[in-house]
Structures are given as C-alpha cells and as structure tokens.
Amino acid sequence: MSEKSANTEKKPAKSEAAAGRTKSAKAPAARPARTPVRIDVLKTYKLFVGGKFPRSESGRVYEVTDSQGNWLANAPQSSRKDARDAVVAARKAFSGWSGATAYNRGQILYRIAEMLEGRREQFTSEIAAAEGLSAAAASAQFDAAVDRWVWYAGWSDKVTQVAGGANPVAGPFFNLSTPEPTGVVAVLAPQESSFLGLASVLAPVIVTGNTAVLVPSEKAPLPALSLSEVLATSDLPGGVVNVLSGRTREVGATLAAHQDVNAMDLTGAASDAELAKELEVAAADNLKRVRRPDAAADGDWSGDPGISRLLAFLETKTVWHPIGV
Amino acid sequence: MSAGSSASALADVTSSDSALRRYLHGLPGVDTVGLEARAATLGTRSIKTTAKAYAIDLAISMIDLTTLEGSDTPGKVRSLCAKGSNPDPSDRTTPQVAAICVYSDMAATAKQALSAGGGAGIKVASVATAFPSGRAALSVKLADTREAVAAGADEIDMVIDRGAFLSGRYGKVFEEIQAVKEACKRPSGSGGEPAHLKVIFENGELSTYDNIRRASWLAMLAGADFIKTSTGKVAVNATLPNTLLMLEAVRDFRAATGTQIGVKPAGGIRNAKDALRYLVVVNETVGSDWLSPDWFRFGASSLLNDLLMQRQKLSTGRYSGPDYVTVD
Structure with a gap:
C-alpha cells in the first residue's frame, strides 16, 4: 500500500520537474526584463538606557500593531532587570543634570524640539499608525507636541521664581525658598496619546533637573522609542x-517598589484603577512622591497644561540667612 | 601536613639563588588564551535564589574592608570599623566582615575601635613594607612591619620588591619575604600568634602571566600565608584570569607540599556580581576548602555596599538604592 502511494507521488513530481526544465529552457530570453525586488530594511526598535540602545535583558519582544491590528514592528518587552538598570543609569545622571544651569537645561530641551522638527515625517506616520489618525490630524498632534516641548523648555529658568521666593519672617533673617528637583522619577506615559501625551508628561519632569525612567504607552510605544533616538542626538546627557517599552503592569510594579526611585507619575495607569492603587501602595513603602492618575486627562492633551506637572516633582528648600549689621 | 614536609619536598629549590631561578623558570608556561577563556566561561555561571543568598553572605564575611588613602583620619578608620562590625544596621543577621585593612599608623586605632565596638572577632590587617611601591631599604620595611605588629595588627600585607623581581633577583625577593615573615612574630613572652603574612605581587606591574605564576611560587616557598593580587593603586588590579592563575598555584602547592595558602584578590572588585564570579572560580578551581574567610579574602571598599544592596533586594524583594547604605 505504502509502496504504491509512493509510486503515485513520484510521478507528478517527475512531470513537474520536466515542466520546470522546459520553462527554464525558455527563461534566458525573459530574464533581462525582470526588475530586482528590493528587500525591506525593517527597523529594530530598542530600549534607551543610559544613553545607549540595548535590547531587553530578557530577550523578549512583543508585537506592536496599528489601530487596525496590522503588524507594525516588534518592540522590546522590558523586564525587571531592565528597570533596575534604567534606575541605576538615571541615578548616575542625576547629579550632573540637576547641577547643570537652568539655562543650559532649557537650551538642551529646545535643541530636542529642533531635532524633532527634522524628523516630522517619521513621527507623523508613526502617530498616524498608532492612533489611527489621518495624516493631517497626526501632523497637528506632532505640532502640538513640539510646541508643548518648547513651552516647557522655556520654564527651565522661570519655575524658580514661581515656585520659590523670599519669605517674610519676624527676625533679622533673609528667608529664601527655592525649588529643587526630586530625583529619579518613574513616568508611566499616557496609554492613548502616544506622542502629545508623552511629551506633556516627560518634558515637565526633566526640565527642572529630575531624571526620568519612562514607560511609554503599552500598545503604541513606537513614537517614544523613536523619540529616544532624538534624545540621544540632542546633547541630553545619557541616563537623563x-x-x-513593555507591559506597564510589569515594569511599573518594579519601579513602584524600587527603593531608589524618588517619585512616580501614574498617568499611564489612569484607565486601570486597580493597577494605580497597587502601584500607589508599593510606592508608599519608601515614601515616593506620587502623582495620582487623573482619569479625565488621558485622551485629550490639547488643553493648557498649567504648571502642576512641573511643581509635582520639585522639593522646596528653605534657607535662613542672618542679615548682617 | 606541616611546614616541615613542605621544606623536605622543595628544600633544594631554595638552597641557592641559581637553584631558585632554575626552579621558577622551569615552571610550565601559562596558556594565556586557555586561562582567559576558562575565566570567561566560569564568569558566565548564574547564581540565583538561596545559592545567591549564601554566596552574598559568604562574600561579606570574606571582605577585608579597606581604606588606604593619604587622607585617612582616625575618625574615618573608626567609622569603617563600625561599618565592618555591623554592616547593615537594619538587618542584624548580616555577617561581619573578615578584617579592616589600614595603613600601619592606623592599626592601633582600628584595633581599639573594633574591640570597643563589638567587632572583636574582626582582624586588623595593616599594609607595611613601604606600601604601595615597596621602594625602601629593607631595614625601613622591617621597622614598618614591627611597628604594625606591635600596634596589634593580626595580618600584615606586604608588597614584594617588583624591581628586584623583574630584574631576576629572585633570591633578594625571597629573603625579603622571609625577613618580613620573621618580623611578623610577636615578641617572645607575649605569647601571641604571629601575624599572618599576605604577600602582594602587584600583578599589573608584573606584565605577564608567567611572572605571576613565578611570583606565586616564590612567595609560597618563602612562607607567605596568603598571596594577594595587587595594591589597588595601579591601573590593572585583580582580574578573574590572574586570580584563577594564583588559585591554580595554591592548589598545586598544596598537592606538592600539603600546605594550604590563602588567596586575596584586591582592587577593582566593586559589585556583587563580580564577587560571585570570583567565588565560582574559587569553587571550581580549588574547591570548597578555600570557601572560607580563612583562605579567601576580597580586598575592597565599595564592594560591601553593593553586596548589602543585593542582600536587601533578596530579603525584601524590592531593589534597594545607595540611600540605604552608608556613604564612606
């Protein structure tokens, strides 16, 4: 039985081969007309840690799709060890970045906006794919994000005047309060607004001298991963x-429990009240400063941001200085 | 077995300068590629969970907590002693370090601080013999050693004369180690044990693996209790390959003479991961006989903080940070 079937299978194979031969005999005449097919060069999206672009320590990636569910790219799926490394990098960068002059920080942020402009096309198409927007709407989002970034850049040397000042005291003292950066801030970026929302939460954290560990939108991380390429070429010190990218729950939990993270912005957990609560409980352990998610905020980021995000990650230092006679 | 049998097994090789030279140059050459590949392979072992917890505690108990700066003050030495006696005040189960390593003029301060502060079991190690360069007259080196021993040092870390070693005067180096060993003895009548002698080669200045192997044998033949990689004051300090090489030497020395010698890598070991790699190399090269503070030490200062942070991570499940350990 098996022999028979083997025989019957052989026959068509032979005749196919024969057909192939006759085709190939004709082929040489047709060959010059064929145009070569260019193979796509697909981009490997990577993490951004300490100014470098590593893959996830775990080796994991996950599929990122557009709003229709079509595959866009594989994004690295961070593990707790990536979170640990990122916090170490952010801590290392903190003294330099917070010690830089406000003027210098503002300049660097402005430089980032300049570099973003040069990549308008890339970001517009990534935003359009991620959020299912028309090209015009995506372009408007991009414009708004760059404008917001520049707006925050301008605050670098002005926030002190607003958040600090000279206090009247009953005694022969100058009493001065100045805002100082909190330290390493873990930022869960909004899940829906992949770029405008991202810029709106990241810029206010770093402009005052904090360093950030950013967890971008879980389903649309590509604009954030491309932003890191801009950050790497804008004089922003590595690690700031x-x-x-990865699962917000997984990375967020490690960051919330991490003893060397000073503050946490839970904006990205706005749609998941249970997760937000868990993270807040874990963050309470070392008295992290936590910015609780504002459920209404995720989605529309076009309004006036105000300066609450700047003030959320500042500590007030007050000094008493005797007045000389 | 005792020192007597070691003398009988290798007595003739130290009988004269030329015999010593013949012996040291007759040692097999080091396979550089093989040595580095072996060290790299052992460095990839993954140590997790309970094994990691054990290794971290073992590593802490093996540390010679060191401060060797021109700016050392009695206050700094005292705070280092307090840290060594009670590395993590938030967790009393943390083991104490093995020793506090200081310059000889600080040995008395360290001894006093340890006995007053609950660290009586911690040894005081003092560097001597014109550390770190070793460029002084023998009489000065011996006086330095005697002072340290008299001040209460339990261990002496001496440096060899690299100039003499590199120019081939092995006999001079040999005699110097023997003389320092002699100076480690307590005055008769005081009844104390002689101070343990650690011999520092400064591997970074010996340039070749062959030289490190020769220096190891030379020091062991001369009566070193420990052989130590480096001072921590030059560009290249302890590395995994040169520590592996020295471990092979102590293994072969014990096989030949029955005398067990300790090994101390020093300098450049800054985090827990590195320390665990060294412990793997020890276990795989000389076995568990050496996995004790009596036979293996880390010369380090910042390593302790990283080990403590890793220990806190294991016990709490949360990553710790530099805010939770002392700044020193």
Missing part, C-alpha cells in the same frame, strides 16, 4: 531619560 531612559525608555522602557
């Missing part, structure tokens, strides 16, 4: 911003 670290980008960890």
